[in-house]
Each structure stands twice: as C-alpha cells, then as structure tokens.
Amino acid sequence: MSASNAAHYRARLRKVLQYIDANLDGDLDLDQLCEVAACSKYHFQRQFSGLLGIGVYKYVQLRRLKRAAFQLVFRPQQQVIDIALGCGYQGPEAFARAFRKNIGQSPSDFRKQPQWRPWYAIYQPLAVLRAKHMNIENAFEPVEIRQVNAIPVALLEHRGDPQLIGESIRRFIEWRKQNHLPPSRSATFNLLYDDPQTTPAAQYRLGLCAATEQPVLPNESGVVPASIPAGRCAVMRYTGADEGLREAVGYLYAQWLPQSGEDLRDFPVYCQRIKFFPDVPENEAVIDIFLPLQ
Numbered sequence: 001m002s003a004s005n006a007a008h009y010r011a012r013l014r015k016v017l018q019y020i021d022a023n024l025d026g027d028l029d030l031d032q033l034c035e036v037a038a039c040s041k042y043h044f045q046r047q048f049s050g051l052l053g054i055g056v057y058k059y060v061q062l063r064r065l066k067r068a069a070f071q072l073v074f075r076p077q078q079q080v081i082d083i084a085l086g087c088g089y090q091g092p093e094a095f096a097r098a099f100r101k102n103i104g105q106s107p108s109d110f111r112k113q114p115q116w117r118p119w120y121a122i123y124q125p126l127a128v129l130r131a132k133h134m135n136i137e138n139a140f141e142p143v144e145i146r147q148v149n150a151i152p153v154a155l156l157e158h159r160g161d162p163q164l165i166g167e168s169i170r171r172f173i174e175w176r177k178q179n180h181l182p183p184s185r186s187a188t189f190n191l192l193y194d195d196p197q198t199t200p201a202a203q204y205r206l207g208l209c210a211a212t213e214q215p216v217l218p219n220e221s222g223v224v225p226a227s228i229p230a231g232r233c234a235v236m237r238y239t240g241a242d243e244g245l246r247e248a249v250g251y252l253y254a255q256w257l258p259q260s261g262e263d264l265r266d267f268p269v270y271c272q273r274i275k276f277f278p279d280v281p282e283n284e285a286v287i288d289i290f291l292p293l294q
Contacts, residue, residue, distance in 0.1 A: 012037045013051050013133055020060055021241075021283035024067055025086050028060050052129055059126075064088060065102055066123060068095075070278040072111040073170055080107055120163045127243040134240065134283075140248060141237040143256050148233050148290065153189060153209040154181070154216045155226035162196040162204050172208045175221040179214070187211040188273040189228060192249065207270075231265055234291040237274075241282040245271070245289075252291045265292035 019036045020028060033056060034041045037048075048056045064087040071083050084095030084107075092107075099107050104118050156175070158168035176182060191207025209226070216225040234256065238248040249269055257264070274286035 009047060009051060010133060012039060013048065016048070017130065017134060018283055020063055022281045024064050024281065028088075030056070052133065054126070054129075061098065062102065062122070062126060065099060067278045067282070068099065068107070069103065069110060069114070069119065072107055073114050073166060074173060075278065076111065080111075083107070114166060116166045117161075117163050119166075127241075130241065131243045131247065134244065139238055139240040139244060140251060141239075143234050143236045143252070143260075145262075145293065146233055146235050148228075148230060150230040151187075151189070151211050151228040152213050153226050153228060154179075154212050154223050155191075156208045156221065156223045158204075158206045158208065160204060161201040162206070163201075165206060168206075168208060171221050172210075172223065175219065175223050176210055179212075181210050181212055181214075183210075183273075183276065188276075189270055190273065191228075191268050191270045193268050195246065197246065207268075228270060229267055229292075231267070232293040234260070234262065234293055236289050236291075238287045238289055239284065241277070241285065245287060248287075248289060252289065257291070263294045265294050267292040 016033055016037050019033070030041055030045070034044045037044055039047065045056055048059075052059065054062075068083050068087050071078050071086075072080070080092050080095070084092045087095055087098075089095040089098065096107055099105070099110070103110060103122070105115060154175075156168060156172045158165050176186070187210070189207075189209040189211065191209065193205040193207065194203070196204055207226075209228070216223060234252060236248065236252060236256075238245065252269070269292070270290050272288045272290070274288060275284060277285045
C-alpha cells in the first residue's frame with residue numbers, strides 16, 4: 001500500500017473513531033459506521049480490524065463500557081439503569097452480564113471496589129492504538145504566554161502505581177463533595193510531576209488539586225493546603241482523551257520550547273481540566289496545559 005493510500009485509509013478510520021466517541025449514546029450499527037467511513041459494509045469490518053487490530057463491534061462495546069466504568073466509580077449519583085441505557089442495553093441485567101464478561105466484575109462490585117489493574121490490562125492496549133490513529137496534533141491550539149496569579153489549592157498527591165490513580169481520584173472527589181467544592185465552583189488542576197512511561201511505578205507522583213481559598217482542615221483523605229505559584233507560563237489548550245495528554249506535553253517540551261527562546265521555571269508542568277470525561281464525550285474533553293517559564 002502506498003503512503004498516500006495508507007493515509008487515506010487512516011483518515012477514514014480516524015473519522016469513524018471520532019464519530020464513535022461522540023455518539024456512544026446513539027446509533028452505532030454497521031450501516032451507520034460504513035456511511036461515516038464512506039466504505040462498503042462488505043469491506044469496512046475487515047479494514048477496521050486490519051488497521052486497529054480489533055473488531056468494530058468489540059471496539060464500540062469496550063468504548064461504551066469504559067464510559068460506564070467511569071460513571072459507576074466517579075459519578076455515584078448516576079443510577080445503574082441510566083448507565084445501562086446509555087450503553088445501548090435494554091436493562092440492567094444485560095448490561096451486568098456484558099460488564100462482568102468484559103471487565104471481570106459486576107457493575108455493583110466495580111462501583112464499590114474497582115479492580116483497576118485488570119481494568120488497565122484491558123484498556124491500555126486500546127489507548128495505545130487510539131493514540132496512534134487519532135492524529136492528536138490536530139487537537140493542539142496555538143501556544144500563548146500568560147502571567148498567572150498564584151492559585152491556592154487543596155492538594156491530594158497520588159504516589160505509586162499510575163494504574164491505581166482511579167482510587168486517589170475517587171477519594172479526592174469524595175473529599176470535594178464533603179467540602180462543597182464541585183468543579184463548577186472550584187477549578188480542577190493536575191500537577192504532572194512525573195511521566196508515567198519513564199518513571200518507576202513505585203516512584204510515580206501526580207497532584208490532584210481543587211482551587212479554593214477556604215481553610216483545608218486536617219482530614220483522613222490526605223488532602224493538604226498548597227499553592228500553584230504565580231509566574232509566566234506557556235499555555236496550550238488540548239482537546240481530546242487523556243491518552244493524548246503525554247504527546248501534547250511532549251510537543252511543548254520538544255518542539256515549542258526550543259524555538260521559543262524561553263527558559264523553564266522550577267515548578268512542574270500542570271494542567272487545568274476545563275471539560276471532563278465522562279460528562280462530555282472523551283474526544284471533547286478540554287485541558288489547558290501550563291508550562292512554567294522564568
């Protein structure tokens with residue numbers, strides 16, 4: 001296959017992946033996906049599995065169940081029946097069977113005590129494939145330099161295996177609820193201390209932050225008062241799934257910074273989460289990345 005033909009097929013695939021992300025609640029039958037891909041159904045399934053390494057029906061099911069898993073754990077106010085219907089199942093029984101078969105736990109067990117390592121074993125290979133095919137650079141907006149004011153925050157540091165971040169996120173969400181600091185009134189930041197792909201799992205750190213000026217009292221959750229310091233930052237908006245965040249940060253370091261003439265400040269790169277998955281489709285999540293400058 002020539003380079004131009006390969007690029008053409010990948011562009012079709014990328015369009016289908018984006019459509020699936022945006023329509024997990026909708027009609028994702030084969031005829032509709034073939035129309036999006038502008039491809040005959042006699043060939044589409046083979047092209048999809050040949051390029052992505054997984055059948056289209058399985059891919060759609062796993063995408064829906066990923067969103068369901070996030071809703072079960074991080075959105076406890078959502079009823080299981082509503083999550084099941086959003087996955088295209090007619091009721092909770094069929095949803096529970098599919099969830100257990102694919103994830104290894106029932107929805108209720110996953111909500112109570114998610115087994116994150118087996119979950120990552122399922123979804124990490126899919127994340128790698130999506131990062132390869134989703135053309136993430138198109139999700140970057142132009143970099144601008146801003147003077148950022150100091151931001152007092154409540155900070156929970158996740159330390160250890162990045163596959164277990166979900167437990168820290170759930171604990172932080174519960175603390176925010178107890179202290180009436182939802183994202184709608186308290187901006188959400190992440191301090192990206194380490195790269196999970198190059199840092200030993202036991203040494204990995206990630207900061208989970210909620211902007212607040214109210215006192216952070218001693219608590220069992222491990223949340224402490226902290227501050228994101230004032231200073232100049234290169235700021236770039238990224239729109240898309242978290243699996244593309246590493247590449248977006250890498251773009252700032254490897255491409256933008258050498259050409260900018262700027263020097264870095266002694267504070268880790270951080271990001272502000274503007275729109276969240278699973279509240280919005282994963283390809284519509286919005287993250288502002290801040291690279292501290294002198």
